[in-house]
Amino acid sequence: MSQTHTIEALDVASANVIATGLHKKTKRVVNGLGSLMGSKEMVDLTNESINTTNVNLPSSLSSSSSTTTNRKHISEQPWTLHNWHEHINWLNFVLVVLIPAIGWYLALSGLIPLKLKTALFSVFYYALGGASITAGYHRLWSHRSYSARWPLRLFFALFGSASVQGSAKWWGHSHRIHHRYTDTNRDPYDARKGLWYSHMGWMLLKPNPKYKARADIQDLNDDWIVRFQHRHYIPLMLIFAFILPSIIAGRYFNDYLGGFLYAGIIRVFCIQQATFCINSMAHYIGAQPFDDKRTPRDNWLTALVTFGEGYHNFHHEFPSDYRNAIKWYQYDPTKVIIYLTSLVGLSYDLKTFSSLAIKQALVQQEQKKLDKKKNALTWGPSLTNLPKWDKAQFIEESKTNGNLIVISGIVHDVKGYITEHPGGQLLIKSALGKDATSAFNGGVYRHSNAATNVLANLRVAVIVESEESALKFAARRGEHYYDEKKTI
Incomplete structure (x- = not known):
């Protein structure tokens, strides 16, 4: 009589615990308001505030019933004249809407005129902050698509603070959650909720805490530069986003107010909006040459304002590739920056997916499109x-x-x-x-x-x-x- 063998199935609950990093004894990093641009209700970084039952099974992704309280969270309640103010994350409203609105008023009213030298400096400073987000926050810390020496990491941490998008730790954690739960209720900027929500609504409205999620960020906790920036995010943000550009513009162009307004407030607004376009436009407009099961798309227009981050369909298929664009005519200065820093030893271990894997994805998607066209036609009765x-x-x-x-x-x-x-x-x-x-x-x-x-x-x-x-x-x-x- 033959013996029956059974292959042990991976326990999904245990695998989810590993994916969230809850099995590790991680260093606890004092918040320091490093998650200033986020929401504690959506993303919490401490082991103490989340238990394993919250990440147990994939079915929990679509859960719609509250088990923690009889009172519905404000996000589940309709907007009324009495509760509208409870729906809004007022801190983010001040940072993302009110301050930029004041800045644009001062600029457009002519109260603080724009000088040519200040304008050029603002563009240059925009590039420093933008590259620190794309090459640093995103491709280095969020996806580990390459490794970097401490001088380059420190540069990214300091000028990433200048973009006023939270600490690298908070940003990376939130972004890993986005990739893990793309197009689900646990996706912080769920594209299914509409263009406005995925662009800015996720920051301005209070999210439902029952969809709180977590990703493993042990590597971020182990990076002393990430820990330093997270602890001291507020002073670093104020210095590099507003004080430093004001001093530089004042010292060299005799334009302290212009530096504060244009290289500070207006620049921060522009770089925030550009980054938000990745979460919104790059999930709505563009081609899907690699896969269409999820919303990410390749959008060359978004790539122009985000240093090459617009080729989002490729990125979601091959997230640990240090490149976002693989064709010679596609605009991706971030990959060039990373490559150039590797030539001088500041970065190393640049990761790329095999050309075979990329070609396979392209062919499979092309075949899927052809099959869709083919199925729309009448081909005569099947032999069967x-x-x-x-x-x-x-x-x-x-x-x-x-x-x-x-x-x-x-x-x-x-x-x-x-x-x-x-x-x-x-x-x-x-x-x-x-x-x-x-x-x-x-x-x-x-x-x-x-x-x-x-x-x-x-x-x-x-x-x-x-x-x-x-x-x-x-x-x-x-x-x-x-x-x-x-x-x-």
């Missing part, structure tokens, strides 16, 4: 749905229906096609009631693929003795029928 006749039955059927012809083991009724036959009626009439396989396949004419397609719509039966010929003939036009005995 046709009745099976033996030769004797065909002869009998031909006595009552004089329009039957056999070609490659398939019976066709050509009654409505006789007058349309390009070779003339006389030729096709000469084949009625007969096997015209040899004539069709080159004996008289070597018929085109189009002729084969026309013929497929005239099928009425399959000759049992010629099933193998029928299968081969159907395979010529892309039909494939699999059976152990190679029968229909």
Whole structure:
């Protein structure tokens, strides 16, 4: 008697605990308001505030019932004149809406005029902060797509603070959650909730805490620069986002207020909005050449304002690749920056996915699109749905229906096609009631693929003795029928 063997299944609950990092004894980092641009209700970084039951099973992703309190969270309540203010994250509203609005008023009203040198400096300072977000916060710390020496990491931490997008620890944690739970309720900037929500709504509205999620950030906790920046985020943010550009503009251009406004407030607004476009526009507009199961898309326009982050469909398929764009004409200065820093030893271990894996994804997606187009057309009855006749039955059927012809083991009724036959009626009439396989396949004419397609719509039966010929003939036009005995 043979012994029955069972392959042990991976315990999903335990695997989720590993994915969240709850199995590790991690260093606790004092918050220091490093998650200033986030929401404690959506993302909490401490072990104490989340238990394993919260990350137990994938089914919990779509949970819609509250088990922690009888009172619905404000996000589950309709907006009214009495509770509208409870829906809003007021700290983020001040940082993302109110302060920029004041800044734009001062700029557009002409109260603080823009000087050319200050404008050029603002663009340069924008580039420093933008590169620190894309090359540092995103590709280095969120995805570990390469490694960097401490001087480069320190640069990214300092000028990443200048972008006022939270600490690298909070940013990286939130972004890993986004990749883990893309297009689910636990996705911090869930694109399914609409363009406005994925752009700014997720920051301005209080999220439902029952969808709180966690990702493993042990590597971020182990980086002393990340810990330092997280602890001291507020002073670093104030210094590098506002004080330093004001001092530089004042010292060299005699324009302290212009430096504060244009290289500070306006610049921060622009870089925040550019980053938000990744969460919104890059999930709504553009092509999906690698996969279309989720919302990310390749958007060249977004890439222009985000240093190459717009090729989001590629990025979500190959997140640990230090590149976001792989074609020579695609704009991705961030990958160039990373590559150049590797030449001088500031970065190393640049990761790329194999060209085979990338080509496979492209071909699979192209095939999926072709299959969709193909399925929208009528290709004639399948051989498996046709009745099976033996030769004797065909002869009998031909006595009552004089329009039957056999070609490659398939019976066709050509009654409505006789007058349309390009070779003339006389030729096709000469084949009625007969096997015209040899004539069709080159004996008289070597018929085109189009002729084969026309013929497929005239099928009425399959000759049992010629099933193998029928299968081969159907395979010529892309039909494939699999059976152990190679029968229909």
